[in-house]
Amino acid sequence: xxxxxxxxxxxxxxxxxxxxxxxxxxxxxxxxxxxxxxxxxxxxxxxxxxxxxxxxxxxxxxxxxxxxxxxxxxxxxxxxxxxxxxxxxx
Numbered sequence: 001x002x003x004x005x006x007x008x009x010x011x012x013x014x015x016x017x018x019x020x021x022x023x024x025x026x027x028x029x030x031x032x033x034x035x036x037x038x039x040x041x042x043x044x045x046x047x048x049x050x051x052x053x054x055x056x057x058x059x060x061x062x063x064x065x066x067x068x069x070x071x072x073x074x075x076x077x078x079x080x081x082x083x084x085x086x087x088x089x090x
Contacts, residue, residue: 017060 011022030037050058 011019014022027037
């Protein structure tokens with residue numbers, strides 16, 4: 001195997017978040033030594049109808065949030081179902 005093949009195999013074995021870290025490091029090294037940046041490659045993402053911001057949140061593992069009216073902080077006890085709550089109040 002050549003060095004490039006070794007590097008590709010090692011990077012392919014990493015999880016996506018660490019691959020992004022490796023890419024950031026490579027870009028840093030190139031900038032530090034005055035080497036030109038690689039041309040940006042445009043990849044077509046599947047059209048899910050979601051915004052680019054939402055897709056980025058999904059890519060980093062964003063869990064989610066709830067959608068409700070603005071008064072939730074004042075009236076949350078009336079809006080949330082506590083029937084499955086266990087335990088006793090001390």
